[in-house]
Amino acid sequence: MPQASSGKPLRFWLLLIGLIALACVAGLVTLSLHRQSGAMVQITQDGQVVGTYSLQQPRTLRYESQDGGYNIVVIADGKVRVSEASCPDQVCVRTGPTDQTASPIACLPNRLVIQVIDNGTSSQLDGVS
Structure with missing residues (x-):
């Protein structure tokens, strides 16, 4: 007749899952504490x-990609957003306005990245730091 398990493996896995969840929450709290409003916006296209x-x-800017695509970038009310883009997925437009240094806007088809920076520097923690 088989013996009943003592429950030690179950307690081990529950403890492990709890520790992993605690580490995830601590990471999210750390990232949110380092999130801040920036003063400038830096626009990069094709890595430049x-x-x-x-x-x-306030200003409205138009950026053309080498393959004929475009993005309309609007700076207004202390925030930046992409108001219009030629890309099919429209992720950059749906991202909406931001003034947060940890929330870049990217249009991968047009190779455009919009990053809010603080006084010309970007020293924010990212998901890798």
Whole structure:
């Protein structure tokens, strides 16, 4: 007749899952504490910085990609957003406005990245740090 298990393996797995969950929560709290509003926006296309602008000066910018695509970038009310894009998925448009240094806007088809920075530097923690 088989013997009943003592429950030790179950307790081990529950403890392990609990520790992993605690580590995930601690990581999210750390990232949210380092999130801050920036003063500038840096726009990069094809890996090259193509513009750095103040979030305090409203403007509308158009960026053309080498394959004929485009993005319309709007800086208004201290935030930056992509209002229009030629890409089929529209992820950059749906991202919405941001003034947070830890929330870049990216349009991969047009190779455009919009990053809010603080006084010309980007020293924020990311998911890898």
